[in-house]
Amino acid sequence: MMIARAVKFTPEVLLSAPRRSAGLPNAEGTIVLHTISTYSFQNHSKTTTLRALNVKSGESIELAKDQDISDLNWLDDDRFVALRREKNGHTSVIEGSVKSGTASQVAGEINAAAGNLRVTKLNVEGEYAVVLSAAADRNGNLWTPELAERKTRSTGRLYNGLFVRHWDRFEGPEHNALWYGKLTKGSNGELSLSSLTNALKGTGLESPVQPFGGTDNFDIRNDAIIFVAKDPKLNPALNTKCNVYILRIKSWTHPTDSASLRQIAIPGFEGASSSPVFAPHGPKAAFLSMKRPGYEADKNRIFVIPDVNATEINATETHGSSSGEGSWDRSPSSVSFTADAQKLLLTAENEGTGCLYITDGDITKSGDHLPIALTSNGAVSDARPLTDGRIFISGSSLIDNSWYAIVDPKAEIASSKPGCAPVGMWSHSNSGEGKKFGLSSSQISSIRTPSSNPKINKEVHSLVLKPSFYEEGKKYPVAYLIHGGPQGSWADNWSTRWNPAVYAEQGYIVVTPNPTGSTGYGQAFTDAINSNWGGDPYEDIVRVFEWVGKNMKDADNENAVALGASYGGYMINWLNGHDLGRRFKTMVNHDGIFSFAGGLLATEELYFPFHDLKGTPWDASTKSAVAKKTNEVFSSSSTSNWRKWDPSEYLSHWSTPTLIIHSEKDYRLNLSEGLAAFNVLQARGIESQFLTFPDENHWVLKPENSLVWHKVVLNWINKFTGLPAYTDEDPNGDSFWGGVVEGKEENSAMPIQGKPET
Structure with a gap:
């Protein structure tokens, strides 16, 4: 199933390599279901297969091909159900069997686009509760393809409040909803799906939360659904507050009454809640929650509900502290229970890795017992407890696009201290641990440089990736990649959008x-x-740059480039107006902020700049009104922050050749931000290019568009550093853009306009 060893790891190899989903093991951990999708640049099409991997033998069998299958759920150790998207816009619930090698029996069809399927056994043999997500109209009815395609003669839209658009779509009459029903095994042995009920009808709630919420926003047991939803009393553009709710289900085939809905109160926590989950058995549940409203990068705290059946449902913070800051200084992104429901499994970033942790101590009580790390390398994306106490994990690394492993927490805890390598019982790599890409872990290292603010952290950590063909004694140009967020990080994980190995294999450190x-x-x-x-982020990058120049003799720091996206794109604009920017041969700005007033006030989630810049750019009386809405006290210096850190205040210093990339469906940051930066560069006579995609959002996701993105970026930076051009295709020719297609254009990026490049 894997590609042959690549002669050179290129964007084509990156984008056409089989992409494997997180693995779904059966309860015993003997069979792992997963999908693999592959894009062909020769056929300009994607194929998807559903496969079953035998853990003991390593054999993988194909269960379905060329079908859009997702949301796999085991019914037992052989049978499973999943969703299949149909060409008419509907969704089928299908049943499959590993033993029979099939995945095609249709249990029912939903007359809409649906996703995020969860299934659990009911007390009656052959009956299963089902919850999934699908859009609903204003009346709470299913949003069908027919409703979506219905158009009026005028294209106008009228809005009365904030959140006119979000991520890459304008807000319409439809909203996310959770739908429940029942699967029943008939006398013929086949499953049938009941009609579905909108669990949120009439509540004013929306779940999963837009735009990225999925199965991590809800869970199911045989008599209830636990879920998170934005607080309906607060404007979502001004606040991050999400509440946790439990909905009792008396019958999985009939509507439930409003009295069955309970909100879980956690006083003092006014931020976002996420990752609600029931214990596999017993009355416990858990979730994550943030304290501060309007701050999406606040620390996630871990809460456990000891008894969801109690008259008064209370939640306890498991790692609380008298200071109110919490005893564990990491922010988990997911929580789940071990098979015995006595401990919690947590995924959290830790100094350039994405670790899996397990709690130590009584999870129903608050204390200073810190979680224990079960992994130390790579990035864990998913963890599934097995019935015998072992844990199946899925993850990736900088050189491996997908690995699976089984670990034994008892053996790990007994043999090591927190943060040590896992005691792995079994592992399986999609890329031969990078060998099939021509990559190896020996290319990866770290450096630690002095921080600009030693009171917070003494050092700044950077991951370093060298070419696979690296030779001692030679010097290589340096590519500095600046991450987005700004509250984000570079870690030992795989990416098809910003993959450091792509640049290393061009010949960069x-x-x-x-x-x-x-x-x-x-x-x-x-x-x-x-x-x-x-301020400090810029100074930190300056210190990294200077340290590399003084201490890495193989790094040609006089021949360096800088690239960044989102906040990283902002930093490219900031660098252009400050001294460090003039030390780079060239820079690349993808979807970066040009002007705070123009860019940040036009974004959809206004709580983000209002929090990060400590207020609004207007007068104190208006600030007070907004502060009241967000429960946040804004600093009186907020207006100066909007000017002080605005890249457009320093345009007179811009002089470095820069490639600007900005797509038309990026509603997080308007297209005008990229155009303004490009126009300034052009008007000042600075060598520059502008790349745009009419059909992409804040990210460039379509394979053909992504390949063009890489062609343009690599050709641009290689030209300034003296490396060979990535491609010698003419940007004014069709082949550069993937060729001409008949009928509807899937990729609408156009060749360079104006004076051709020499």
């Missing part, structure tokens, strides 16, 4: 700094970027 504001190094380090966007 790649340095990925995690400056002030980065996640995984303690909450204080993350928080320190607030109202400090161009």
Whole structure:
């Protein structure tokens, strides 16, 4: 199933390599279901297969091909159900069997686009409760393809409040909803799906939360659904507050009454809640929640509900502290229970890795017993407890696009201290641990450089990736990659959008700094970027640059480039106006902020700039009104923050050749931000290019568009560093853009307009 060893790891190899989903093991951990999708640049099409991997033998069998199958759920150790998207816009619930080698029996069809399927056994043999997500109209009815395609003669839209658009779509009459029903095994042995009921009808709630919520926003047991939803009393554009709810289900085939809905109160926590989950048995549940409203990078705290059946449902913070800051200085992104329901499994960033942790101590009581790390390398994306206490995990690394492993927490805890390597019982790599890409872990290293704010963190950590053909004694140009967020990080994980190995295999030493504001190094380090966007983070990057120049003799720091997206794109604009920017041969800005007033006030989630810049750019009386809406007290210095850290205040210093990339469906940051930066560069006579995609959002996701993105970026930076051009295709020719297609254009990026490049 895997590609042959690549002669050179290129964007084509990156984008056409089989992409494997997180693995879904059966309860015994003997069979793992997963999908693999592959894009062919020769056929300009994607194929998807559903496969079953035998853990003992390593044999993989194909269960379905060329079908859009997702949301796999085991019914027992052989049979499973999943969703299949149909060409008419409907969704089928299908049943399959590993033993029979099939996945095609249709249990029912939903007359809409649906996803995020969860299934659990009921007390009656052959009956299963089902919950999935699908859009509903204003009346709570299913949003069908027919409703979606219905158009009026005028294209106008009228809005009365904030959130006109979000991520890459304008808000319409439809909204997310959870739907429940029942699967029943008939006398013929086949499953049939009942009609579905909108669990949220009449509540004013929406779940999963837009735009990225999925099965991590809800869970199911045989008599209830636990879920998170934005607080309906607060404007979602001004607040992050999400509440946790439990809905009792008396019958999985009939509507439930409003009295069955309970909100879980956690006083003092006014931020976002996420990852609600029931214990596999017993009365417990767990979830994550943030304290501060309007701050999406606040630390996630871990809460456990000891008894969801109690008259008064209470939640306890498992790692609370008298200071109110919590005893564990990491921010988990997911929580689940072990098979015995006595401990919790947590995934959290930790200094450039994505670790799996297990709790130690009584999870129903607050204490200073810190979680124990079960992994130390790579990035865990999913963890599934097995019935015997072992844990099946899915993950990736900088050189491996997908690995599976089974670990024994008892053996790990007995043999090591927190943070040591896992005691692995079994593992399976999609890429031969990078060998099939021509990559190896020997290319990866780390550096630690002095921090600009030693009171918070003494050092700044950067991951470094060298070419696979690296030779001692030779010098290589340096590519500095600046992450987005700004509360984000570079980690030992795989990406098809920003993959450091792509640049390393062009001949660069790649340095990925995690400056002030980065996640995984303690909450204080993350928080320190607030109202400090161009301050400490910039100084940290300066110090990384200078350290590399003094200490890495193989790094040609006089021949360096810088690239960044989102906040990283902001930093490229900031660099262009400050001294460090003039030390780069060239820079690349993908979807970055040009002007705070123009860019941040036009974004959809206004709570983000209002929090990070400590207020609004207007007068105190208006500030007070907004503060009241968000429960946040804004600083009186907020207006100066909007000017102080604005890249457009420093345009007179811009002089470095820069490639600007900005797509038309990026509603997080308007297209005008990219156009303004490009126009300034052109008007000042600075060598520059502008790349745009009419059909992409904040990310470039379509394979053909992504390949063009890489062609343009690599050709641009290689030209300034003296490396060979990535491709010699003419940007004014059709082949550069993937060729001409008949009928509807899937990729609408156009060749360079104006004076051809020489």
